Amino acid sequence: MANKDASLHIFFFPFLAHGHTIPCIDMAILFAAKGVRTTIITTPLNAPIISKAIEKTKEINIQTIKFPSTDHTGLPQGCEHVSTLPSLHLLPAFHKATTLLQEPFEQLLRDQHPNCVVADMFFPWTTDSAAKFGIPRLVFHGMSFFSLCAYEVMRLYEPYNNTSFDSELFLLPNFPGQIKMTRLQVGSFFRKNDVEANRFWKQIHESEVRSYGVVVNSVYEVEKDYADHYRKEFGRKAWAIGPLSLCNKEKEPKTYRGGKEACVDEMENAWLKWLNTKTTGSVVYVCFGSMTEFRDSQSREIALGLEASGKEFMWVVGKRKENKEDQWLPEGFEKRMKEKGMIIRGWVPQALILEHEAIGAFVTHCGWNSTLEGVVAGVPMITWPVGAEQFYNERLVIEVLKIGVAVGARKWSHFVGDEDGDIKWDAVEMAVKRVMEEEEGEAIRIRAKLFARMAKRAVEE
Ligand code: UDP
Numbered sequence: 001m002a003n004k005d006a007s008l009h010i011f012f013f014p015f016l017a018h019g020h021t022i023p024c025i026d027m028a029i030l031f032a033a034k035g036v037r038t039t040i041i042t043t044p045l046n047a048p049i050i051s052k053a054i055e056k057t058k059e060i061n062i063q064t065i066k067f068p069s070t071d072h073t074g075l076p077q078g079c080e081h082v083s084t085l086p087s088l089h090l091l092p093a094f095h096k097a098t099t100l101l102q103e104p105f106e107q108l109l110r111d112q113h114p115n116c117v118v119a120d121m122f123f124p125w126t127t128d129s130a131a132k133f134g135i136p137r138l139v140f141h142g143m144s145f146f147s148l149c150a151y152e153v154m155r156l157y158e159p160y161n162n163t164s165f166d167s168e169l170f171l172l173p174n175f176p177g178q179i180k181m182t183r184l185q186v187g188s189f190f191r192k193n194d195v196e197a198n199r200f201w202k203q204i205h206e207s208e209v210r211s212y213g214v215v216v217n218s219v220y221e222v223e224k225d226y227a228d229h230y231r232k233e234f235g236r237k238a239w240a241i242g243p244l245s246l247c248n249k250e251k252e253p254k255t256y257r258g259g260k261e262a263c264v265d266e267m268e269n270a271w272l273k274w275l276n277t278k279t280t281g282s283v284v285y286v287c288f289g290s291m292t293e294f295r296d297s298q299s300r301e302i303a304l305g306l307e308a309s310g311k312e313f314m315w316v317v318g319k320r321k322e323n324k325e326d327q328w329l330p331e332g333f334e335k336r337m338k339e340k341g342m343i344i345r346g347w348v349p350q351a352l353i354l355e356h357e358a359i360g361a362f363v364t365h366c367g368w369n370s371t372l373e374g375v376v377a378g379v380p381m382i383t384w385p386v387g388a389e390q391f392y393n394e395r396l397v398i399e400v401l402k403i404g405v406a407v408g409a410r411k412w413s414h415f416v417g418d419e420d421g422d423i424k425w426d427a428v429e430m431a432v433k434r435v436m437e438e439e440e441g442e443a444i445r446i447r448a449k450l451f452a453r454m455a456k457r458a459v460e461e
């Protein structure tokens with residue numbers, strides 16, 4: 001059945017993890033605001049979360065397809081979102097489970113025949129599904145242009161193989177800027193011995209090459225060299241459509257961004273009231289996204305570092321630490337820090353918090369959404385990459401944009417931080433002081449404001 005409606009109809013199909021769903025919902029809101037008929041495809045348990053986020057946008061529909069049953073996936077009952085997995089070790093099984101969405105997804109394409117499909121990188125099979133019905137597929141990676149180029153360079157040239165030891169620096173070949181990294185910072189999925197991951201990344205690459213093009217949550221002016229490089233050198237059709245976080249103009253959709261209700265209602269007043277009592281640029285905001293979960297020993301070092309810095313802080317530790325009480329904190333920490341710091345065991349409206357004038361620095365894992373939200377807010381960053389493509393984003397922040405300082409993370413890992421050694425408290429203290437007190441910090445703050453203006457201009461009419 002062809003699309004009878006005269007208006008353009010786009011399917012948005014986000015991967016089921018916050019870092020992917022949040023910008024994809026923002027993107028649907030952006031297209032709907034331009035008069036495009038938009039449908040977000042998701043599974044039943046994710047639908048209520050998404051509908052909360054788009055409550056105010058009448059033009060967006062949600063269409064559900066059934067998540068495969070636990071008999072087929074081996075996942076516990078009710079795990080339709082990465083955040084509900086009891087352990088991140090189940091991530092490969094989760095990815096596998098999502099391949100079973102292909103059949104119901106194709107049924108939807110058959111029934112509704114949209115004009116275009118914007119599907120997440122982690123659904124590589126959607127290029128073929130869309131092609132079966134003559135529909136173009138756009139890929140959404142949720143990454144920066146810098147990282148997209150870096151991935152290409154790693155895939156094509158494997159420059160990490162030319163080093164003799166793990167921590168030896170190598171130059172990224174055929175890459176703008178003199179960017180150096182170490183083998184330790186490169187994700188394991190490039191290593192040939194990780195067969196499963198390797199195969200998956202190959203599929204992702206091939207489906208991207210055969211797709212109509214790529215939409216990127218970024219700002220051309222902020223990443224000009226890398227956007228040009230991605231298009232010219234790697235031959236991709238790519239559009240910079242960010243910063244997507246700015247699609248939410250009003251406070252309410254910003255609060256429910258990502259549809260996460262947990263903690264927001266009861267906490268909002270508390271965190272807002274607390275921030276309102278602080279002077280401009282005085283608070284360190286610490287948050288490592290939606291997946292990273294440091295070991296207790298690392299969390300204790302963070303606590304000690306924040307305490308030693310003498311700065312006020314807001315530290316979001318996520319729900320997984322909720323029931324662990326004080327084991328992950330130094331003895332008596334919360335009592336001592338009662339006036340100085342706020343620890344949040346749950347979810348906060350991060351984009352809204354970063355905009356608050358009290359925030360003076362952002363300790364971030366360099367997830368691309370967080371990084372770009374930091375850029376938009378004009379807040380200097382203390383970079384602490386952990387996994388995924390976060391080490392690339394760190395290089396962008398530190399060496400290209402020069403709007404932050406690195407805490408000194410050395411080794412890529414799956415969401416838990418460097419297992420060989422914690423970043424010690426004095427490194428945290430020093431990074432905070434460099435950004436917030438020293439002369440170096442002044443230059444960083446000025447540049448951060450400059451890029452924030454650039455980012456905001458990108459989405460002005
Ligand atoms: N986020 C949030 N509140 C939280 C934690 C995270 O709003 O308490 C949002 C954050 O603003 C960002 C997303 O979750 O939009 C995390 O995406 P990112 O790419 O930074 O990291 P990931 O979670 O994918 O590692």
